Amino acid sequence: MNNESNDGSRDALLNESILIMTAVEAEREAVLRGLNGSVRFDVHLAGVGPASAAALTAGQLAAGGYRAVISAGIGGGFAGVAPVESVVLATSIIAADLGAETAEGFSSVDELGFGSSRLPVDAATAGRWAQLLAAGGLQVCAGPVLTVSTATGTAATAAALAKRVPGAAAEAMEGYGVAMAARSAGLPAFEVRAISNAVGPRNRAEWRIKEALQSLEAAFKILTEVL
Ligand SMILES: O=C(O)c1cccc(C(=O)CC[C@H]2O[C@@H](n3cnc4c(=O)[nH]cnc43)[C@H](O)[C@@H]2O)c1
Numbered sequence: 577m578n579n580e581s582n583d584g585s586r587d588a589l590l591n592e593s594i595l596i597m598t599a600v601e602a603e604r605e606a607v608l609r610g611l612n613g614s615v616r617f618d619v620h621l622a623g624v625g626p627a628s629a630a631a632l633t634a635g636q637l638a639a640g641g642y643r644a645v646i647s648a649g650i651g652g653g654f655a656g657v658a659p660v661e662s663v664v665l666a667t668s669i670i671a672a673d674l675g676a677e678t679a680e681g682f683s684s685v686d687e688l689g690f691g692s693s694r695l696p697v698d699a700a701t702a703g704r705w706a707q708l709l710a711a712g713g714l715q716v717c718a719g720p721v722l723t724v725s726t727a728t729g730t731a732a733t734a735a736a737l738a739k740r741v742p743g744a745a746a747e748a749m750e751g752y753g754v755a756m757a758a759r760s761a762g763l764p765a766f767e768v769r770a771i772s773n774a775v776g777p778r779n780r781a782e783w784r785i786k787e788a789l790q791s792l793e794a795a796f797k798i799l800t801e802v803l
Pocket residue numbers: 599600602603623624625649650651652653724726727728747748749750772773774775785
């Protein structure tokens with residue numbers, strides 16, 4: 577991130593923390609291990625799903641003192657884009673199932689005229705983080721990360737989502753809620769997902785949660801040097 581504010585109050589800005597929201601405790605612990613005691617971060621639980629994530633993120637932000645928010649955790653990776661154990665940095669955070677089913681197919685809230693399902697992420701920052709993680713030896717990609725209320729469990733839904741959002745890299749369940757709360761507070765939002773499983777037919781036994789948590793820890797170990 578660019579730490580220079582327009583009025584030159586760089587020191588004041590650097591005194592502010594970055595809020596990191598994870599869905600569950602195991603993700604929180606992985607992020608904390610990566611941060612290795614750095615006091616410039618607060619890591620809190622968002623719960624599972626966008627509604628819980630938005631409410632709990634807004635609650636944390638109400639105290640003030642933050643300069644950015646990151647939604648972090650494990651996630652599903654789209655085939656051919658984000659393999660298991662890789663790390664995805666969001667270039668946009670998209671509520672992929674927020675809309676209406678019609679006879680012609682899915683209509684997003686954007687098409688319905690009810691707001692935006694797509695929240696942009698500062699591309700320069702996401703790109704820089706991706707370069708750093710790659711230089712640190714992690715398998716990384718930058719692309720759209722979808723937020724869904726129902727984790728995908730079939731090849732048909734995976735294909736529909738990939739068609740709905742060309743280039744989709746990952747899906748998870750909290751990013752849009754975290755980013756909406758950040759936007760309401762006037763703060764930039766980011767999303768970091770370590771891939772535990774492929775988006776597609778559900779087979780929980782195949783999820784590589786331990787390995788994904790290790791990737792998440794490794795990602796924050798690198799990011800803590802630049803955030
Ligand atoms: O059982 C465990 O030990 C464990 C440890 C860490 C995390 C979990 C979770 O189940 C986290 C749920 C969280 O993960 C995201 N996620 C992961 N894969 C997907 C997916 O394919 N589609 C959607 N979401 C996914 C999601 O953000 C959940 O909140 C368990």
